[in-house]
Amino acid sequence: MSNKDKILSSLLHAKLCDDCLSITSNVVPRQTVYSICRSLSESSVIARVRSNCDQCGKSKTTNQLLDENELITDEENHSLNIDSSEPSWYWEGNVQSKVVHHLVINGFTIRSVADTATRTAGKDIVAIKDSTELWISVKGFPEKSKHIQARHWFSGAIFDLILYHGENPNVQLGIALPDGFSTYGNLAPRIRWLKDSMPFQIFWVNETGAVRVE
Structure with a gap:
């Protein structure tokens, strides 16, 4: 998928x-987003107006589609092929998006966000506040082999934190998980000993998109 389609x-x-x-589409740098959106605005595909952004809530120049039924791609001029099926709220990308929004409204600056759909390597979320960086590993909840796969994903998130701590012991650490699943809920208390020796936060995201931090 091209940057324009993203x-x-x-x-x-x-x-x-x-x-x-830029954060939501994983198109960087921001100047690339600006250039593409200016071009789309000149082509009357989107409107660029000053209003409150749906994500950060700030009054800024925002981008909004004028007609969702007339989307076009770049060079080939084919209709944009977007899967109409909505991913589950507990999909990793949705969990990541809600945590990013939570961080922004709580004063964090987002440094980078991995593209979960394409399994981009690196930290899932890197944010900074008061000169201290926060590195977060994000996991969703599996659609198949739920209990077994969820345990693997939970273990993977904890192992990510161990690697992050080894890379830079001065950063803050966190994992982000969908709330309300017994597998994750039962595993979290069992690693309290690790939180005592290597402090980290758990960002729980529920079905409504609300985030609570443990």
Whole structure:
């Protein structure tokens, strides 16, 4: 998917400023988002107006689709092929998006966000506040072999934190998980000993998108 298509996909259900659009679409640097959105605006595909961004809530220049039924791709001029099926709320990308929004409204600056759909290598979320970085490993909940696979994913998130701590013991650490699943809920208390020796936070995201931090 081209950067232009990523941006259009991200604007299907939200009105976003360039900063939040860069994070949501995983198109960097921000200047690339600005250039593409200016071109889309000149082509009357989107409107660029000053209003409150749906993600960060700030009054900024935002981007909004004018007609979702007339989306076009770049060079080939084919209709944008976006899967109409909505991923589950507990999909990793949705969990990641909600945590990013939570961090932004709580004063964090987002440094980077991994593309979970393409399994981009690196930290899932890197944010900074008051000169201290926060590195977060994000996991969703599996659709198949749920109990067994969820245990593997939980273990993977904890192992990510161990690697992060080894890379830089001065950063804050966190994992982000969908809330309400017994597998994760039962495993979390069993690693309290690790939180005592290597402090980290758990960002629980529920079905409504609310985030609670443990």
